[in-house]
Amino acid sequence: MARESTGGVQSLQRAFDLLERLADAGGEASLSELAGTSGLPLPTIHRLIRTLVTLGYVRQNSNRRYTLGSRLIRLGESASRQFGTWARPFLAQLVDQVEETANLAVLDGDEVVYVAQVPSRHSMRMFTEVGRRLLPHGTGVGKAMLSQLPRDEVRALLSRTGLPAYTPNTITNADELLASLDQIAVQGYALDESEQELGVRCIAVPLHGAPTLSAVSVSGPDSRLTKESVARILPEVLAIAKRLTDQATRT
Amino acid sequence: MARESTGGVQSLQRAFDLLERLADAGGEASLSELAGTSGLPLPTIHRLIRTLVTLGYVRQNSNRRYTLGSRLIRLGESASRQFGTWARPFLAQLVDQVEETANLAVLDGDEVVYVAQVPSRHSMRMFTEVGRRLLPHGTGVGKAMLSQLPRDEVRALLSRTGLPAYTPNTITNADELLASLDQIAVQGYALDESEQELGVRCIAVPLHGAPTLSAVSVSGPDSRLTKESVARILPEVLAIAKRLTDQATRT
């Protein structure tokens, strides 16, 4: 194929785009809804989706709507195992100790991906969908991981992603962020003070030596995760991070 | 497309076949390994895999091997949410009560799919990969679910799948299985006595009214899950099944 398009096999791109849109829609959507958001013609979508239905990655309801199919579960689990499932018992222990939601995130390309989460038992708690992707500058885990990278690599990443504001508190100036990364590298942890989401505070610690650049974090409402409780909680997070690092290095 | 192949879009089929083979290989494989198991030519695999790498569903290691990529995690989670994530707290409670591994499975097409699992805290415990698919006749959950179906539907399913033996204890005669399904329907639960795996016993109870035909089960080594402990455990499983049913009906 002399004139290969830069993106690769077009039908693959389109099929996965449709799967992502199904996930965006809560796992279920109609053909017209998919046509509306994707801009593809109905018969094209139909043919791709029909193939996915036949294969088991999409399922059609009796009301003709399409949902994500069960064959995706195993693929997701298997992919998850490459990243965060091994960390789950440690996260659970951290939640027991500090009583807030614990997360493990990795840097994948230019994005932070949450790969494991053990939620707090409080009714009011952080819920970050496993698999969710965010830009690193706006999150505690992202900043923790960036602090471990050479600064020219960070600059290159930021020039690709920009620094869009998630909230009025998000750091949107590259020099300001780089300065804070220097500080984070020294102190060994990062804070997210309503930068990702208003009213939410997060402590994040990078893991050293994991096959993939990773960070562990504790997050919760800033009414509970106060400056004072941060000082109490930090040693626990650091301790778990050390044990996660040991575990990752042993693999 | 006048000569549409019965299976749909060929490149989609091939790509997902490769993803499944990656999962089969523990999440990681080389190009040659994939060529060996799939029978596709190397450049074909390369082009499909390259597209998946670009999209984030596959990732290439520094040692040139390919692993499943993080973008699959969200798809898997979202698909999982269609099925079993809501059941997890109930399963955890069941494990607390009976101290054996608890599972939730659904009937998807002709197969049983394990969609949620909370493992026992014993070192020796059942581990069934979430997303794993098995034929229904050879499992407790499968038999529990089949017992809820009209018998001609069961006959049709069995004629499609056959009744291959997983172990010497597996029921491989259709009439014998249908008779046991009649009994299971009356008593409200199914047992798997080393039919799926030697040395493993399982109690399974169907859920009524779930959007998808489902069953909850407790499984463990038959040295611990004795006939006597089955009698003790059964009321707990039935109680949780009732609560899961109530929860499913409420959605």
Place this chain on the structure above:
DNA sequence: ACTATAGTTTTCGCAACGCGGAACGGCAAT
């Protein structure tokens, strides 16, 4: 350091496969 081998990646001509406009079918509302 050099060579051989195995595995991965790239190139490019070709035809088959994916595409999408048009037509058809099913369902719900009036």
Place this chain on the structure above:
DNA sequence: ATTGCCGTTCCGCGTTGCGAAAACTATAGT
């Protein structure tokens, strides 16, 4: 019964996916 909306099917066309051959890279052995 009619109309409108949505999903599904049909089929001609050309672009996209395919794979043999060549080029490149990594590793192991001498």
